[in-house]
Amino acid sequence: MTIDTIASASTARATDRGTVGADASTAQGATRAPAAPVETANAVKAPEAAPSEEQINDALSKLNKTPQAQANNLEFSVDQDTKRTVVKVVDQTTKEVVRQFPTKEALAIAKALDEQGSASTGLLIDQTA
Numbered sequence: 001m002t003i004d005t006i007a008s009a010s011t012a013r014a015t016d017r018g019t020v021g022a023d024a025s026t027a028q029g030a031t032r033a034p035a036a037p038v039e040t041a042n043a044v045k046a047p048e049a050a051p052s053e054e055q056i057n058d059a060l061s062k063l064n065k066t067p068q069a070q071a072n073n074l075e076f077s078v079d080q081d082t083k084r085t086v087v088k089v090v091d092q093t094t095k096e097v098v099r100q101f102p103t104k105e106a107l108a109i110a111k112a113l114d115e116q117g118s119a120s121t122g123l124l125i126d127q128t129a
Helices: 003-016 022-028 040-044 053-064 067-071 104-116
Strands: 074-078 085-090 097-101
Touching (some): 067 074
Antiparallel strands (some): 085 097
16 A cells, blocks of 8 residues: 555545534535434323332342353342442352442431431431440
8 A cells, every 4th residue: 555545545534434514514404314203291291100119029039040140240229228230240159259349338318317317417427335
């Protein structure tokens, strides 16, 4: 390949890319279709009912049995105190938890915040002066 062929290839690519900015709106304005309207009925629709605890536990057991979860040593569960989803990475030989998301500390903070409710004093500190 010579320098002449590289230069001709780069100019051909510049024309293939199309125009950008204000030139793009004039060049493609006539051929471009208008944006589709947002379906407001779906946007305003009421949220669906939350799944029951039995449905969640069933889904988690199915998820834990998948080959992807077993190959990656993942365990899925729900923390009973905070009702938050917990993902653990477990060493298969020692059955030791290598990593957990959210961490135990984060779950403890969430539990403390849930128990305190709207009280603003002493949310996270469990000590007296």
